[in-house]
Amino acid sequence: MDWFGAADGGPMVATRAIHFAATAIVTGTLVFQAVVANPALRSQEAAAKPFRTQTRYVAWISLAVAVISGLAWVLLLTMSLSDESLGEAITSGALRDVLNLTQFGSVSQIRLALAILLAFCLAFERSAFWRWLGLGAAVGLIASIAWTGHAASTPHKLGYLHLGADVLHLTAAAAWIGGLVPLALLLGAGKHHQGRAGLELDVVRRFSALGIASVATLILSGIINAWILVGSFHALVITGYGQLLMLKLAVFAAMLAFAAINRLSLMPRLALPSADTQQDALRGLSRNTLIEIGFGLFLFAVVGVLGTLHPAAHLVQ
Amino acid sequence: MRLLSLIAVIPLLFLFATGEVGAHAFLDHAEPRVGNKVAAPPREVTLWFTQKLEPAFSTVTVTNAAGERVDTGKARVSGTQMAVSLRPVGGGTYHVNWRVLSVDTHTTNGNFTFQVGQ
Numbered sequence: 001m002d003w004f005g006a007a008d009g010g011p012m013v014a015t016r017a018i019h020f021a022a023t024a025i026v027t028g029t030l031v032f033q034a035v036v037a038n039p040a041l042r043s044q045e046a047a048a049k050p051f052r053t054q055t056r057y058v059a060w061i062s063l064a065v066a067v068i069s070g071l072a073w074v075l076l077l078t079m080s081l082s083d084e085s086l087g088e089a090i091t092s093g094a095l096r097d098v099l100n101l102t103q104f105g106s107v108s109q110i111r112l113a114l115a116i117l118l119a120f121c122l123a124f125e126r127s128a129f130w131r132w133l134g135l136g137a138a139v140g141l142i143a144s145i146a147w148t149g150h151a152a153s154t155p156h157k158l159g160y161l162h163l164g165a166d167v168l169h170l171t172a173a174a175a176w177i178g179g180l181v182p183l184a185l186l187l188g189a190g191k192h193h194q195g196r197a198g199l200e201l202d203v204v205r206r207f208s209a210l211g212i213a214s215v216a217t218l219i220l221s222g223i224i225n226a227w228i229l230v231g232s233f234h235a236l237v238i239t240g241y242g243q244l245l246m247l248k249l250a251v252f253a254a255m256l257a258f259a260a261i262n263r264l265s266l267m268p269r270l271a272l273p274s275a276d277t278q279q280d281a282l283r284g285l286s287r288n289t290l291i292e293i294g295f296g297l298f299l300f301a302v303v304g305v306l307g308t309l310h311p312a313a314h315l316v317q
Numbered sequence: 318m319r320l321l322s323l324i325a326v327i328p329l330l331f332l333f334a335t336g337e338v339g340a341h342a343f344l345d346h347a348e349p350r351v352g353n354k355v356a357a358p359p360r361e362v363t364l365w366f367t368q369k370l371e372p373a374f375s376t377v378t379v380t381n382a383a384g385e386r387v388d389t390g391k392a393r394v395s396g397t398q399m400a401v402s403l404r405p406v407g408g409g410t411y412h413v414n415w416r417v418l419s420v421d422t423h424t425t426n427g428n429f430t431f432q433v434g435q
């Protein structure tokens with residue numbers, strides 16, 4: 001089983017993984033701002049200003065990487081379908097055909113429009129209208145990936161269920177894993193400022209609630225996706241797709257373990273009166289968040305491979 | 318540790334999950350049927366796939382025993398179905414070669430034969 005060579009080659013796998021990660025980070029950052037940071041920092045203007053500057057950089061950089069990797073994805077697919085070099089694929093009309101005659105091409109154009117809209121929203125984010133529109137565009141950018149993958153080709157009424165589950169899965173993954181990046185920035189800033197434990201506690205509590213909702217959504221939608229794409233325990237065990245999915249589940253479980261430690265052990269210590277205990281808890285939370293980000297990036301790499309493999313279900317029918 | 322307990326449940330759910338659905342476009346069935354013998358020459362060959370197809374990148378050709386094309390060229394694709402009309406043909410063995418792109422951008426291909434005659 002050549003997982004990392006996959007059907008479409010290493011560059012395609014890497015491009016997809018980078019695109020998923022970058023899109024999740026820009027979406028997760030905006031979700032974090034709306035649900036966690038803005039309510040928590042409402043009366044903390046001194047802490048809010050540098051955080052907003054940092055997250056603005058994160059959003060812009062991840063959006064730029066998402067756009068570039070999205071364009072590379074279109075070009076690599078065109079080269080693969082036409083069996084032509086990059087120059088030939090552009091000049092021969094193959095790129096035009098992929099863009100205009102396939103669902104992937106149409107969805108890619110819509111997603112590029114969403115990315116441009118999101119860029120405008122980031123540029124004018126001082127207005128609440130643009131912030132909420134930007135959040136909508138970012139969620140659209142991650143959710144629309146569902147129409148480019150396995151869920152898009154599932155026929156009949158089951159296809160609607162598969163697409164719905166995939167939309168929820170992608171959005172929840174972005175909210176949780178993407179949101180870890182601004183969380184790490186905020187916790188990192190807190191390490192250098194005594195007396196901010198109240199703010200950090202509020203932030204971690206809010207993010208924990210967001211994380212629980214995201215994890216519940218990921219598990220439910222993941223079960224639906226696995227039922228459609230894997231189909232049975234037998235297929236999960238004997239196919240490369242199934243084995244890679246089990247690796248994904250193992251990494252997911254490790255992330256959950258860290259999340260549980262954060263919520264059940266470290267978060268309560270932020271509420272204790274001792275400044276030293278608070279700082280220790282903050283350091284632990286920062287470290288665990290960075291580890292979770294590492295696991296999350298690995299998950300996106302696995303997803304990059306999974307999408308290029310033949311799913312297990314039909315291989316064992 | 319309630320969240321951790323959820324992890325243990327996931328593999329159990331797979332145990333109970335059984336499905337008969339697939340992914341990627343593989344041939345589900347065809348008319349004339351794969352490997353079958355039909356009495357009268359068919360006017361077209363129709364293939365049904367397990368997944369939705371991209372019309373612009375899905376093709377099918379039908380050739381006779383001598384390797385000559387007997388289809389009229391352009392395949393008609395709708396959803397999971399692809400059909401191609403045939404020119405008037407006589408008895409013998411015919412080869413159907415298909416290559417399709419599913420909406421999830423994966424290419425698959427295959428072939429089968431059918432026979433015409435009593």
